[in-house]
Amino acid sequence: MTKIDKNTQEIIDSLQNIGTEILKDIDAKKDPELKILTRNLNNVYFDAKDKIIKLGDKSQKRNYFNLNQAKIFMQSLLISKQIKLLLEQDQPTLSIRQLFYTLKHNIPGTSENTFDSQDESDPLIEDVEVMTNKLREELRLIATPKGVISGPMTVQDSSGDILDFTKMGSGGGSIPPLVEDTHFNIKEMNADYILVVEKFAVWNLLNQTKYWQKNNCILMTGKGQPARSERRLLHRFSNEYKIPIYIFTDMDPWGYYIYSVYKQGSINLAYFSHKACAPRSHFLGFSTDDVKRFDMPKSSFIKMDKVDYKRLNEIKNYDWFQSKPWKKELNNMKNLGIKVEQDALVSKSIDFTAKTYLPEKIENNLFVD
């Protein structure tokens, strides 16, 4: 990556503009000011039309001539400048912790540091994300990825390697930290659908018998709650291809929530959701109707405890769980008083998931949406 791509140039220009505006303020003898979208709960809402958790348009000002804001104002500029430099110099991608270390230094002639802890720099990186309307990943800042993927897809990777995800072995292909088009350029994608599986053990079961080959699909897992990379990649699939996306989790409040994070995003990362969720996703299961439909043995039931009920009630209140089918699903769970893990399908038989459960659900469109 020696040439600066269009998107990166936009970020550099955008950061340059921020600096230019501040210089103008100074020249006009005005108090230099940054305007930043507020990222707290008060400015987060669920857009029912787009089916995405979004950031509203409330913003806050950060001024230089304000004793409470002067330090954070300067820190914001330091971070903006550093991100711009790293992009201009086409430096390797860094984690936000590494970025913090490149900036943390003593201010000469004082006993003050530019930054004392990462708690100070992390929110400011998010500020730069909203100020430029670009993802951290587009700023070339990475988070540790978790997931793996198999299926009919070929990718030209930024390393120069061609990655064929039908030949990634028993471990699957690792999802890299940057799945941006500039770094992870999907050359071929021949899948009929995308299947996201909550747990690695279930992914492993399906991958061993090459479920993705027999069913011509992409099979991926984020190993529980997904990291940023897995969410961003699913967003790309949702956006760039017309094929269906199915999400398969445990039947418990945590499984439902993992589904909703993939589909609608999350409150904490609302500013990230519009580029990291897949609103076309279907909840494949495990659903309360599946308990009877597949005649699950009673021994596979796990009795809900206090913590489960508490989490279930929280989820019932989320705006994005207010569709008729979801209201029914969550009430069913409350009435049944049980959880069922996706792993429990092996209690029917080891190949039940691949040969009976998934085909029956997918062929008959048995989803909760």
Place this chain on the structure above:
Amino acid sequence: MTKIDKNTQEIIDSLQNIGTEILKDIDAKKDPELKILTRNLNNVYFDAKDKIIKLGDKSQKRNYFNLNQAKIFMQSLLISKQIKLLLEQDQPTLSIRQLFYTLKHNIPGTSENTFDSQDESDPLIEDVEVMTNKLREELRLIATPKGVISGPMTVQDSSGDILDFTKMGSGGGSIPPLVEDTHFNIKEMNADYILVVEKFAVWNLLNQTKYWQKNNCILMTGKGQPARSERRLLHRFSNEYKIPIYIFTDMDPWGYYIYSVYKQGSINLAYFSHKACAPRSHFLGFSTDDVKRFDMPKSSFIKMDKVDYKRLNEIKNYDWFQSKPWKKELNNMKNLGIKVEQDALVSKSIDFTAKTYLPEKIENNLFVD
């Protein structure tokens, strides 16, 4: 994998023998009995000669005609039988949770389940591991792997794929759940050394500039505390190749401990250590001497807090940290009162880790052993 390999046949025979012995007891009208090595702290010791944390030879008996043991005795046999069946039928590999679900069922005519929770089955799987003297992985039971790896190695994978770890892209090759020779057959290994890096972000920094190619080494990370797969793979490298192994962590009690888990094993999994540690490993750093040697800026220091001191004192007492260099290292840390993360090296410059720190440490053998 349709043919039963030699190792698997040994396990099947060993489980068959356990059953035969019990039948003999029954025929002789004796109380059927299982003899199992004790896995608690009292039976764990550090073998200073082999440099491995080991299980002693204390064992316990489990009897059928003992009201407190009858249920667990039968559960042990159920698990043994199931593992034997799965191996004989060459079934897909399962997680220990999935194995639990294949066994959990109501006992006809009673209100009793074979197992109620996984807390009951997990320790019994460990019992089977010690009874057969085989790893869970050899019994084809998987744990979720975490790590990634790059470098000059080619592997014939159980999926039929040939994996070339010089062509795994920006995400690296995922370490699969089973790295046994039967599933992960290393065909070529041309590295001069193995470099294990604690954190993914540091691995990512080195992988982007193809450190492993320029230095002809294997570059792997377990993303913090390694899972079983990463430990087992490093053990194989240590055992099957003569090349040096370097472990690079944060300079803090947790980094030191991660090093020791890779090298000597851990107390909790002492029964696993002899097949999952790499006693030839060198601690590359970050070490207290590196602070001055590389003129680290004060801003990269993190002041130790109470929790750090507590953990440091625990580590000082471990038998496997009693070498002269380690006593000195741990005392130095106590006196300095600071921690330094491996990420902090970017505060010198972004390519400092690859171009200065690692070469200088490796060429001059600057290790703590």
